[in-house]
Amino acid sequence: MYPVTPTHTEELLKIIQDSAETSDKLPDTTAIQKMIDKHDGEREQMLEGVAYYLNQADIKKRIRYFYKHGVKVVDTDKPNNRISHNWHKLLVQQKVQYLLGKPITFNAEDEKFLEVVNDFIDEDFDDCMQELLKNASNKGKEWLHPFVDEEGNFDYLRIPAEEVIPVYDSTKKRSLLYAIRYYDIKNIDDEITRKVELYTDEQIFYYVEYNGSLIQDFDYKNNPESHFYDKQGNGYGWGKVPMIEFKNNEEGVSDLIFYKDLIDAYNGNISNNANTFDEMQDIIYELINYSGEDLAEFMTNLRHYKAVAVGEGGGFNMKTAEIPMDSSNTHLDRLEENIYRFGQGVNNNPDKVGNSPTNVAIKNLYSLLDLKANEAERKFRPALHAFFWFLTEYLKMTGQGEYNHTLLQMTFNRSRMTNEFEQVQMANQSTDLSRETRIANHPWIDDVEAELKRIEAEETEYRNSMPPLTEIEPEADGDEDEPKRD
Known part of the structure; x- marks a missing residue:
């Protein structure tokens, strides 16, 4: 049964429809302002997860009172300990380091495409992935904005979820129609100015708040502005809204x-x-x-x-x-x-873990964390594929090759405590498996290809150090002139 109350997307589309001034159904400034006002409640809930991550729990706000002549008065004499325990940060960090503590491994049959991807994926990308998961765990979601910089290079920027209002269509595909970003800046006089950006599939519109209303932001030379420009100054659009949502779970809510x-x-x-x-x-x-x-x-x-x-x-x-x-x-x-x-x-208390737990016991210990990590991974995979669509489009438009982003394979390398002795023993006893498989499951090996190359080099060096084998002439079977006997 469908819900009686309208969904969040339906409410946003209704605001656009009621306030639209143009035939192309772009939200006008009135509709944008209404959506920003409506988003404030969701924004507060997101920032609550961030506050708990920073150990600013509700206990920090507690005030003690007493009644004097029937009036409630703040008690400044009584002890008021406000001790906050950072459980939320502990659980979020466990999840982030478990799922993304090791870099994501990419693979593809097209070696040229894989080489391009691996050249692009660096330590900054790995750090960005961890930040996306951390903030999605705190807020329920986080956003990644792919763009082409002024020098013509493909790049990306993480945008806080509390600054973004997505507007999806009402179909089952849930295509992103628009994305509104709003944020406040301070000038040299500490005066706060609100900036608003509207992202469509072809352009970006810039607004600024003035006297309680949104007007065109004249700080930008081109407004609206294309997503990127070529060397001749021609503007182009991606054909998709360049904002990618990284959800924490299906509901898009915080772990908190x-x-x-x-x-x-x-x-x-x-x-x-x-x-x-x-x-x-x-x-x-x-x-x-x-x-x-x-x-x-x-x-x-x-x-x-x-x-x-x-x-x-x-x-x-x-x-x-x-x-x-x-x-x-x-x-x-x-x-x-x-x-x-x-x-x-995972409660790593020694009383729970024991001195030398088996890998079966460790797997059971991580079972709940596995469930939570599986849900996050399930949402991050399509988001990453959407990101690499923009990368392959950029490569095609710049003449660097045409590649299919859907053929890119991703492996999330989870970090789990193991009984190394038991794991090494099992690997050594699995003689029916290939050497590469046994090396891949060895707890000391991080890079399988590098280890295989080292083994091959050592074997080559050993063979070269051995003395050459001398040929030994076979002994004669007998004198050829000796007469044969009947």
């Missing part, structure tokens, strides 16, 4: 939403315990038949005279607060276990 409540509960319990420990230093006095008029007089007499006046049968008792540590520790252990479980991470 699946365990935020658990992190908040953990931070709250630890902070409350710390408050109690601080308050334990303050003794609570239980007064019995105190003859004074108010508590201030009692504390003054106790501090200055070390004595207080009480009535008949009076006195006072001193009490301190106590924390049920066993119950508190049990509750925190349960929270920690659930954070790892619902965060789909």
